[in-house]
Amino acid sequence: MNILLIAGGWSSEREVSLNGAKGIHEALLRLGHSVTFFDPQHSLDGLLDAAREHDFAFINLHGSPGEDGMVQAMLASVRCPFQGSCATGSFLALNKSVSKQIFLDNGLPTAEWEFLAKRPSEEWRPKFSYPVFIKSNTGGSSLGLSRVACESELADSLDALFATESELIVEPLIEGVEVTCGVLGDIALPPILIEPADGSIFFDYEAKYRPGGAREICPAPLPEAITAQVQDFALKAHNALGLRGYSRADFIYSPDGSLHLLEVNTLPGMTATSLLPQEAAAIGLSFDDLIARLIELGLAAQQ
Incomplete structure (x- = not known):
């Protein structure tokens, strides 16, 4: 088959995605497929045309885009089959x-949690005892993650995380x-x-x-x-x-x-x-x- 290998993207997990794609590419060639590499960071506008020209898409994106369902929805719109979950489940x-x-x-x-849609006020305190974990609501690979051991670390952790993340969740240490x-x-x-x-x-x-x-x-x-x-x-x-x-x-x-x-x-x-x-x-x-x-x-x- 002619397979479109989609990897890279623009999330904080880009390098993980690209590293994994190397091994997938080699495996696809060993299995007898022809492979076209596609990086949405460079050519997102061409994804639908590329998908139409291939028999299957193998997605190796992490974070957003990829795990958020956007690419899956685009592929489904042109009836290009792909591995893994549909757009709704991914989202x-x-x-x-x-x-x-x-x-x-x-x-x-599952652990208790608090959802933070924006940077809370300076008076805000988590409802859990320290230490707590504060992490991206939509990230992975342990990026966008901070272990906050005490109250004196809270403000700096929130500032650092909200500098790169739009939503966070807070969980107690388990x-x-x-x-x-x-x-x-x-x-x-x-x-x-x-x-x-x-x-x-x-x-x-x-x-x-x-x-x-x-x-x-x-x-x-x-x-x-x-x-x-x-x-x-x-x-x-x-x-x-x-x-x-x-x-x-x-x-x-x-x-x-x-x-x-x-x-x-x-x-x-x-x-x-x-x-x-x-x-x-x-x-x-x-x-x-x-x-x-x-x-x-x-x-x-x-x-």
Whole structure:
């Protein structure tokens, strides 16, 4: 097939997108496809024409555009099939405040939060005890994220984040370890337990994308019942948001045995150190197999 590989864009996650696209490009060539690279930052106005000239689009954008559903809506308008979720599901999942409401409405446990549509007054204080996490409402890759340990750090953190982000959410610190679980088609993959390897207090951008920045243990060494619960919650969140093809749900697993769903990613990372390819490998799918399966699911969704 002639495949349009869409990556880059203009979000803060541009470099992550481009890095992942390199491996996807190579995999598509190994699978026998011809590939045209398309970067919306340089040629957004040409996307519809390019889509019409290709049999399939593979999207590897992170943040907005990409995970916000805009590109998916454009591709759908010219009936160009693509992997992953439709525009509506993408939009709902990217917006953390909105998706958390949907999680609660479907009985899924998620951390409490406050939504900040604009920079609050100097008198404002979070309703949670310190430390708190303040992060972009629509960002990812742990960019646009600040851990605020005490009140004296609050103003500077808000100023720095609102300088680059238009919306934020505030969450309390939840003690525990991070667990992530992918969904592929209609099955939940083996979860991964994530431990920052360098003493970081949370799984930040460097830990995610620097080789050796974290210990990623797959399958996660969790009690069987917890593994089953993680997988069940990941599937339920995927379906509650109306997603298709694949997704990845991130959790905190607390010492008391409770799980807290943080967010669901509709375009999970596809770099050499990414999580979902590791989970696919645990069930016997190579990276090329995973790419082929995503194309298969995308074509089926178009029918």
